[in-house]
Amino acid sequence: xxxxxxxxxxxxxxxxxxxxxxxxxxxxxxxxxTQWLAMQMAFPAASVAxxxxxxxxxxxxxxxxxxxxxxxxxxxxxxxxxxxxLAALGVQTWLLGLASVPIWQAIALVMTSPFxxxxxxxxxxxxxxxxxxxxxxxxxxxGAMLILSPWSDSFTPAALLPIASAFLWGGSSxxxxxxTAHEPAETVTVWLLVMLTPINAGLALADGLxxxxxxxxxxxxxxxxxxxxxxxxxxxxxxAADATYVQPFDDLKLPLNVAAGFIVFGYAPADYFWIGALLxxxxxxxxxxxxxxxxRAAVA
Numbered sequence: 001x002x003x004x005x006x007x008x009x010x011x012x013x014x015x016x017x018x019x020x021x022x023x024x025x026x027x028x029x030x031x032x033x034t035q036w037l038a039m040q041m042a043f044p045a046a047s048v049a050x051x052x053x054x055x056x057x058x059x060x061x062x063x064x065x066x067x068x069x070x071x072x073x074x075x076x077x078x079x080x081x082x083x084x085x086l087a088a089l090g091v092q093t094w095l096l097g098l099a100s101v102p103i104w105q106a107i108a109l110v111m112t113s114p115f116x117x118x119x120x121x122x123x124x125x126x127x128x129x130x131x132x133x134x135x136x137x138x139x140x141x142x143g144a145m146l147i148l149s150p151w152s153d154s155f156t157p158a159a160l161l162p163i164a165s166a167f168l169w170g171g172s173s174x175x176x177x178x179x180t181a182h183e184p185a186e187t188v189t190v191w192l193l194v195m196l197t198p199i200n201a202g203l204a205l206a207d208g209l210x211x212x213x214x215x216x217x218x219x220x221x222x223x224x225x226x227x228x229x230x231x232x233x234x235x236x237x238x239x240a241a242d243a244t245y246v247q248p249f250d251d252l253k254l255p256l257n258v259a260a261g262f263i264v265f266g267y268a269p270a271d272y273f274w275i276g277a278l279l280x281x282x283x284x285x286x287x288x289x290x291x292x293x294x295x296r297a298a299v300a
Contacts, residue, residue, distance in 0.1 A: 012240050015240045016237050016240035017237075017249050019233050019234075019236040019237035019240060020233075020234070020237040020249040020250060020252075021249055021252055022233050023230050023233035023234050023237060023250075024249070024250065024252045024253045024256050025256060026226050026229055026230040026233060027226075027230050027253060028253065028256040028257045028259075028260045029226055029260070030223055030226045030227060030230065031098065031103055031106075031107070031257055031260070032103070032260050032261070032264050033219050033222055033223045033226070034048055034052065034095055034098055034223055035098040035099070035103060035261075035265070036219065036264075037216060037219050037220070037223075038095055038096075038098050038099035039098065039099050039100075041215070041216060041219075042099075043210065043212070043216055044204075044207055044208070044210055045092060045095035045096045045098075045099055046092060046095075046200075046203045046204040046206070046207035046209075047204050047207070047209055047210040047212075048095050048220070048223075049088070049091045049092055049095055049200045049203070049204065050197070050200040050201055050203070050204035050209065051212060051220040051223075051224070052220055052223040052224050052227060053091070053196055053197055053200055053224070053227065054197050054200070054201075054224070055220065055221055055223070055224025055225070055227075055228075056224045056225075056227035056228045056231070057193060057196070057197045058224070059224060059225060059228035060193060060228050060231070063193075064190065064193050064194070067186050067189065067190050068190075069190070069194075071184070071186045071187050071189075071190040072187065072190050072191060072194065073187070074183060074187055074191070075182070075183075076179060076182065076183070079175055079178065079179055080179065080187075080188070080191040080195070081195065082175060083172050083175035083176060083179065083188075083191075083192075084172075084191060084192055084195040084196055084199060085199055086168045086169070086171045086172040086175070087168070087169065087172040087192065087196065088196055088199040088200055088203065089168045090165045090166075090168035090169040090172060091165075091200070092203060093161045093162075093164045093165040093168060094106070094110065094161070094162065094165040096158075096161050097109075097110075097158065097159075097161030097162040097164075097165060100156065100158030100159070100161065101156075101158060101159050101161070101162065102261055102265065102267040103257050103258070103260065103261030103265070103267060104257065104258045104261050104262075104267055104269040104273060105147055105148075105159065105162070105269075105273070106161075106162040107162075107253060107254055107257040107258070108143075108144070108147050108254060108273065108276065108277050108280060109144055109147060109148065109159070109162035109163050109166065110162045110163075110165050110166045110169070111166070111251075111253075111254065111280050111281075111284065112140055112141065112144045112163060112166045112280065113166040113167075113169045113170045113173065114140070114170070114284055114287060115136075115137040115140040115141055115170075115283070116166060116167050116170030116171070117170045117173055117174055117177075118133055118134075118136075118137045118287070119137065120170060120171060120174045121174065121177075124174065132286075132290060133287060133290060136283040136284075136286045136287050136290075137283070139279050139282065139283040140279065140280050140283035140284065142276075142279055143275070143276040143277065143278070143279030143280040143283070144163065144276065144280065145276075146272050146273075146275055146276035146279070147272070147273055147276035147277065147280075148160075148163070149270075149272065176188055237249075251281055251284055251285065254277060254280075254281065
């Protein structure tokens with residue numbers, strides 16, 4: 001029995017899932033730290049993004065040196081620039097959202113990103129979507145509308161910021177999908193590492209860059225360290241097992257962030273949240289099953 005357990009624990013599937021769950025815990029901690037900075041300390045979102053990802057870049061320098069700037073050689077420089085710009089703007093809107101809405105609402109709404117990718121793949125890449133994927137997309141957006149509740153008295157326009165972030169990150173992912181069809185993953189990674197901090201710096205300077213001190217500096221250093229660790233854990237997860245297997249474990253970020261928000265801030269989700277979250281999670285998992293089936297069919 002003990003030997004069977006040991007073999008199971010050493011299996012790539014269990015290792016990959018463990019790394020993905022660990023990454024989810026780390027990113028939940030990042031969201032807590034950044035929401036504290038933005039909401040409790042009123043630290044500007046643009047400055048949070050610059051310092052957080054700037055510190056993460058410094059900690060990621062060993063990876064950058066290992067890959068080398070030669071990996072930036074590309075036939076599509078402007079696609080890389082637009083992709084990183086969309087990612088940077090997604091970070092900005094996400095942090096602005098965390099300054100205004102509770103984590104449980106923000107994390108559920110940002111999980112609509114795959115549905116924007118479906119729409120974008122049809123509009124910009126001409127991919128055939130099919131009735132099943134359209135149905136899942138409609139279900140996901142319906143769940144988002146329930147969580148957003150624009151008809152309620154508690155609704156504020158700031159609640160749209162996580163959806164804007166999902167839209168921007170969806171566009172960035174769509175460009176990444178297009179680029180990885182023509183270029184190595186290393187090229188896409190290096191462009192992101194090299195370009196993200198300068199773009200964040202420009203946005204922070206335009207907003208009046210704030211230099212942190214005291215508790216803000218400690219929190220931003222922590223956020224930068226956690227960002228580097230989280231990205232590394234994701235890399236380990238995808239290298240240990242197939243992406244189609246470990247990806248569903250990424251959906252655990254929803255309950256992890258809800259629990260973290262309740263423990264630290266006392267945020268309790270509204271009743272309608274659970275219905276909307278169930279629709280979003282179900283639609284995401286359904287799309288994942290479709291992608292697995294398509295992949296197997298392509299191999300066959």
